[in-house]
Amino acid sequence: MIHFVLLISRQGKVRLTKWYSPYSQKERTKVIRELSGVILTRGPKLCNFVEWKGYKVVYKRYASLYFCMCIDQEDNELEVLEIIHHYVEILDRYFGSVCELDLIFNFHKAYYILDELLIAGELQEPSKKTVARLISAQ
Amino acid sequence: MNPFSSGTRLRDMIRAIRACKTAAEERAVVRKECAAIRASINENDHDYRHRNIAKLMFIHMLGYPTHFGQMECLKLIASAEFPEKRIGYLGLMLLLDERQEVLMLVTNSLKQDLNHANQYIVGLALCALGNICSAEMARDLAPEVERLLQFRDPNTRKKAALCAIRIIKKVPDLAENFINPAAVLLKEKHHGVLITGVQLCTDLCKVSAEALEYCRKKCTEGLVRTLKDVANSPYTPEYDIAGITDPFLHIRLLRLLRVLGQGDADASDLMNDILAQVATKTETTKNAGNAILYECVETIMSIEDNGGLRVLAINILGRFLSNRDNNIRYVALNMLMKAITVDTQAVQRHRATILECVKDSDASIRKRALELVYLLINESNVKPLTKELIEYLERSDQEFKGDLTAKICSIIAKFSPEKIWYIDQMLKVLSEAGNFVKDEAWHALIVVISNASDLHGYTVRALYRAFQTSAEQQETLVRVAVWCMGEYGDLLVKNVGMLDIEDPITVTESDAVDVLEVAIKHHTSDLTTKAMSLIALLKLSSRFPSSSERIQDIITQNRGSLVLELQQRSIEFNSVIEKHQNIRSALVERMPVLDEATFIGRRAGSTPATVSTSNGASLNLPNGVTKPPAAPLVDLLDLSSDDAPAPSSSGADFLQDLLGVDLSAASKQPGISGTNQAPRTGTDVLLDLLSIETPPAQSSSSITDILSSSQVNKSPDASLEGLSSPSALSTQAATPAGAAPMMDLLDGFVPNSPIPEDNGPVYPSIVAFESSSLRIMFNFSKSRGNPQTTSIQATFTNLSLNVYTDFIFQAAVPKFLQLHLDPASSNTLPASGNGSITQNLRVTNSQHGKKSLVMRMRIAYKSNDEDILEEGQINNFPRGL
Secondary structure (H helix, E strand, C coil): CEEEEEEEECCCCEEEEEECCCCCHHHHHHHHHHHHHHHHCCCCCCCCEEEECCEEEEEEEECCEEEEEEECCCCCHHHHHHHHHHHHHHHHHHHCCCCHHHHHHCHHHHHHHHHHHEECCEECCCCHHHHHHHHHHC | CCCCCCCCCHHHHHHHHHHCCCHHHHHHHHHHHHHHHHHHHHCCCCCCHHHHHHHHHHHHHHCCCCHHHHHHHHHHHHCCCHHHHHHHHHHHHHHCCCCCHHHHHHHHHHHHHHCCCCHHHHHHHHHHHHHHCCHHHHHHHHHHHHHHCCCCCHHHHHHHHHHHHHHHHHCHHHHHHHHHHHHHHCCCCCHHHHHHHHHHHHHHHHHCHHHHHHHHHHHHHHHHHHHHHHHHCCCCCCCEECCEECHHHHHHHHHHHHHHHCCCHHHHHHHHHHHHHHHHHCCCCCHHHHHHHHHHHHHHHHCCCCHHHHHHHHHHHHHHHCCCCHHHHHHHHHHHHHHHHHCHHHHHHCHHHHHHHHCCCCHHHHHHHHHHHHHHCCCCCHHHHHHHHHHHHHHCCHHHHHHHHHHHHHHHHHHCCCHHHHHHHHHHHHHHHHHHCCHHHHHHHHHHHHHCHHHHHHHHHHHHHHHHHHCCCCHHHHHHHHHHHHHHHHHHHHCCCCCCCCCCCCCCHHHHHHHHHHHHHCCCCCHHHHHHHHHHHHHHHHHCHHHHHHHHHHHHHCCCCCCHHHHHHHHHHHHHHHHCHHHHHHHCCCCCCECHHHHHHHHCCCCCCCCCCCCCCCCECCCCCCCCCCCCHHHHHHHHHHCCCCCCCCHHHHHHHHHHCCCCCCCCCCCCCCCCECCCCHHHHHHHHHCCCCCCCCCHHHHHHHHHHHHCCCCCHHHHHHCCCCHHHHHCCCCHHHCCCCCEHHHCCCCCCCCCCCCCCEEEEEEEEECCCEEEEEEEEECCCCCCEEEEEEEEEECCCCCEEEEEEEEECCCCEEEEECCCCCCCECHHHCCEEEEEEEEEECCCCCCCCCEEEEEEEEECCEEEEEEEEECCCCCCC
């Protein structure tokens, strides 16, 4: 399962966090700090997977934002890359050429969309059209 | 009006925060906003509640504490309006986590919302439940979720399915309720529901064996058909990603098939065709296709063997491995590690590519590749692979060096075909990355060197050369070099034992002494190195009598050292050189060969099979030189460094080192030939030295006691006989002279009491009970870290002519002991000792060291159809258990 989703900017600012496993407030800050350090310092040509504390973290950079998802050892990393891309495309469709500013000012909408996509750390809906339809209906 | 009242719109607050130039400014803005929000909460303000929560969420993301808003979320959730509920649930999921008690208060609202008419509200509730419910909430609301699995609206069904996953993870007992509804979901057409249904089934099967059986029997065929449909389906714009219809569904189905097929041949058979189809027909140009292939290969590797499929899978992996995309290569390396257990040959074929990956610029890939290479090493390819790895060691960067060095050392230790190769490789590693080499590795090297007697000359010469070139940075190299110079310096100078491959080299005595002088004086040398150098100098002063003056000079320079160890050594050695020339040569004779097998055995953590004796003459220098204090054990170490001390680098081991030492290799002892001196563990050796029995693995403070007690020169005879001395010990009569442990050097070397070899825990077996019909033997072992617990293996042998059935052994122990009995190997004891029953016991002695074990036992069995009962008390446990 996906343990948490993290969106961080290139300067290390947090734009979105979603936790599917129990992490206390302190643990959350610690995790964010550590992961930011690890991921932001990675070079561009390296692979998108990082081993971290017994978990794997899959990240992908879109413009100035890093989308990170932390998964178990036995999960399929390539699939998670697809899930990240799926989410970005849906955001794109919703906001129309989404940029970081959209996500800053409309973070609650970004959360609603994420909630239509993932529950309990698992994928909910593979169709972008359906997700878009559901969001607009609410 | 306060511009930061809760009247501010969310957007404005965000803008204000972003406009802050410094962290202090931001903190000020946030503080004002929080104050306003808190005020608004206190006034119970309805209108701005959802705006407040939205602001709080933003502030939370910035990292500030926001717990005061938690109750507001609850109030919002209870509201009737949809937008308010929505933001309330969102706030709940973000600001709280399942461990908070406040969460329980939401249970009621959740229940109501789960029964709401509006499907979107039901959706909200399911989402919240699925993301953060705790175990109690899960239990309470499980029936609702179950019902919703059959709801008319597919979107609700899919959310309910994922919610159910969390429920069964939190409360596995509830899994049975979900089996049937989950199986029904597998027949869905709607992709969302299908995906979530498949996921639910996968998790159910992992949690409950019953579910696994059920799914295997009922659902496998249906799943195979679904996968076939999806794989063969025409272009559907809604689900299409990179030309493949719904790759997510492909992957989930493959995963479920994996869980079902694992360990079950029938299920695996059903899947073969579709797996082959997916493996061959999937497009590999895009990530989606590769993701599917990856999952497919994982599945093939996990299910029951089908030769053709496995070959297909490994081919795919081979292709992945040469892909230029780093992600694909990483994934391939991962899979290959699992594939090794299945088919080593196939993976060996890719060895060259894997080796290339070790040198890749990507840290994740390097790490994986190194682990893979380690798994691939066998006797035939160890030499070229090690060569490559060592070459790479030179170029690798610092963080990686540590890992790499550790792996190389263990490869060398495990697979070295011959000693000279071992020594060569280790020397190279030491020269390159000596500082990363762990203590065990260079200790092992010393053991090997001392065992390779024909290579002594070669080794010391190689070390001399290496020292000239790389001594600057590599502390460990210096230590090994110093030890060898001390031991074999004469071979170096006289060019003894030249091998054909060597270039001739002339080293004079003063060159050799130079080396040691540099080692002592260099500013980067640490305590151990300097201490080792001092003892090496002492050895050389005996082997090179002409340089004795100079050596003495060097030694005396340390007399005033502020470090106790160095000061002590230099004074003592100086004393030896000046006043005790007659014993000096005996003192620093060549070390007896260290027993490799024992050393390696101990390293592996098992008790060594062979035990060796050695004489310990205690180091009791005359003339009132103080006994080396036990506390700075490291000091006593010089001795240790000579004696390739045992494994593991815990503090206790220093003791061993301490022990191993026998300056008096004692060839003078009558009747005692240079026996192997096995590195011994801990206190035991010390005890050996002092012939006092010790409970194993004592703390250092007790050592001090022992030492001081030894001063008194008393060694309890009784303890000695209680001492478990395994076989080899006995060449000397036990405890000569009632154990006069302190051997005065000047008195020559009197055979010391047999040093009980004790590696941590080896005690002799005892016959616990013997009668005309039954014998019971106890074998003891202790685990190293736990001196109070003894594991006993009891062996029961039938001495009569009748078979014993229903054999039961019972034992009782006094209060200070705790006993645990494992089940016996069987209940039937064949006659006349033709077989035996074994049973393991564990005894924990809370008065360990003060009282020894004692046990009452009772044995009941049937012989010739009559019940027999035997009882007894076991008093002859070895002391120190």
